[in-house]
Amino acid sequence: MDMHEACGKCGQRYHLEPSFYSGAMYVSHALQVALLTSVYVALRVLFNPESENVYIITTIASAVVLLPVNLRLSRSIYINFFVSYNKEYDVQ
């Protein structure tokens, strides 16, 4: 759940205001729906299991395993709605 305080390259602060990332849950939800749909379609096309329990267990397991990735990715996408990349600040 912890994030870096600021970008290592440009110094952009990641905590813009209190509760800033609560809006990221909408992005997270969209990512989860995309993941679950992708897993379902992949299972259906590749293996076509007869039992619906296979679909349920596999989609839930993939969501749980990828939860940290989803959390970071949704926050990253959300902050990019408000902070744009500025090439001038990119110092290496």
Ligand SMILES: [Zn+2]
């Ligand atoms: Zn940066």
